[in-house]
Amino acid sequence: MNWRDTRHPEGGGSERYVERIAEGLARLGYRVSIQCAGHDRAPSGDWVAGVRFRRRGNKFTVYLHALLAILRSDADVIVDVQNGMPFFSRLVARCPVLVLVHHVHREQWHSALGPFFGRIGWWIESWLAPRLYRKCRYITVSNVTRDELGGLGVELRRTVVVPNGLDAPPAVTARRTEAPVLVAVSRLVPHKRLEHAIDLVARLRPQWPDLRLELVGEGPWKDVLRQHAIDRGVQDSVVIHGWVDEQAKHEILAGAWLHVCPSVKEGWGIVIMEAASHGVPTIAYRSAGGVAEAIVEHRTGLLAEDFDDFVRHAETLLRDQPLRKAMGAAGRERAQQFSWEESLDAFEGAVHSALRLPPRLVAGEHRVAQQVE
Template sequence: MSRPSVLFVNWRDTAHPEGGGSERYTERIAEGLVARGYRVTIQCAAHSRAPADEWVRGVRFRRRGGRFTVYLRAAVAVLRLRPDVVVDVQAGLPFFSRLVARRPVLVLVHHVHREQWPAVVGPVLGRIGWWLESRLAPRLYRGCRYVTVSEQTRRELAGLGVPTSRTTVVRNGLDAPPPVRATRDPDPTLVVVGRVVPHKRVEHAVDVVARLARRWPKLRLEVVGDGWWLDTLAEHVRRLDLADRVTLHGYVAERDKHEILARSWVHLCPSVKEGWGIAITEAAAHGVPSVAYRAAGGVVESIVDGRTGLLADDVEDLTRQVDRLLASAELRASLGEAGRTRAATFTWEHGVDAFERVLAVEWGS
């Protein structure tokens, strides 16, 4: 039996200036499916860093539309390409593919965005966005099967009316880290990896440095990632007079990112919400423990609290937990080694296996 054609409709791709971990997930799953004989297309927004049409590792990319018109162009693609299965990747807003698809629609949700909406678009538009995500989308996609990356998101989707019986957890894999030359820095070094946007709350990591500066005179923070909030973050650093302690790297090459991770002591993930937090497992692969907020969704699964990293309740607790790790080389080492061992169990091969099983149910139905 021939494999079905699969169309992912997604807001961005990894080449996009605002691309991140969720886009990497989509592309790794797509590449794995291609390797197994599926015909896979990713329809996403156009941008200046890549051509409108491109084949990458066997995956066809069609880049059309901008921040908002990408939704209309995706609907047109569903109608024109007539895939056997549509994967509607919902990063807050649905693509409304259910209205035009004549074939099964699979919904991929990394996390729900209740807390992110007001942080990104303000209180008024935030309420509209949350209504679309929490009220309209579950009704529109009633009967569709969902995929998500953590049990936490699965439970949150259930709270929006998506039965757990229709939701399958397919966890993130981990790209094998490249060989690095860096060794652990002799001075205490914190790192944040990810897009610099409001809901990632990188300012909290800067605040931790400010609070611990007197106790740790050589403490530094390295921020790896780009985003439209970078200038605002830089102003926050200047306002706290921390320019000599905080390095804003912006975008860096993949190998450079791993060099920075390898020399760091502690990784911080102060985000409002994460479906999983792929940077957490990337840091763990280098033996670097992470500290994140307990209320931030999937991080309660990517971090095993007290065994591979630590969870915090607020910025004061975040500061305490970071201080605790900085003060104990033994604790950092034990959490780091446990994290390294656990990170090795997350492979894209396992993820593709699980995703393919979901496709088989949809294609066979």
């Protein structure tokens, strides 16, 4: 149960995680379905890489459609992907439920829904959901989120960390640009705080007149960001690409000097590792959760305490080419340590644990075991 898929206009890294794991489970012999919201970029139902997709409802009614799908299903395990709002699957599921949480949304509720509805959303996530799912196992992508869930009452013993994997980067023709280029790859939504990337250009352009920022991604905040660049007088230095395909994204990453991630919160930050795979270090905020694990500070990137610190870090890396190259090389080496196969093994272990199966039982055998019992 996920609110979006990767083909959704606002799909991002969390959706990619879900689909890579789902595809891996399908390869192992599991029957996997993803229930998500409908949109105009994909049919209401199809099969991709052995995974069945059912797209119903919008960003609000997707939850009702998911509950109806659970009632009709013969699933052995439900994976309830809690992107702030749970699917309340525990109320109707007749099988074990695994709760997948990428990060806690305390800071995002207000910006997404305003003060009144934001308080309701945070109450559901921080108080109601931990109690509703109090007997369920949790999966998350970083130790930071695991600890934050612990603060909400989810016992650490019920939570397993299954980090993001990483696809091998495609071959690219792009080379590092001669003029300095910053890149940010993100959904264009308020909590990604991409205004800070534009403000960074405004602060640095007096010293770096050829500086350019390339924003890659789609979302409802595009016009706001375009207007913000105009207001700051840097519209000629900011390129908003919108959605691009994977090859184009990697070409843009490979040509950049620095990747900037000013997001309020991230569970991990797949794009940080994608940038690292091209030798591009990242600057992010220390308070943004999982980025502090995706980045090895002072080795593959830098973490800022506030916006002024963000600017200082960017100045440092733009001016110090040897340091920038050293961080890029360390990031490329570290990126090679992550794979979806290892993440899949850990996720499958969590599935077996929820089903109380022996850890070495292969996919498909659990049905035979149940029949024997």
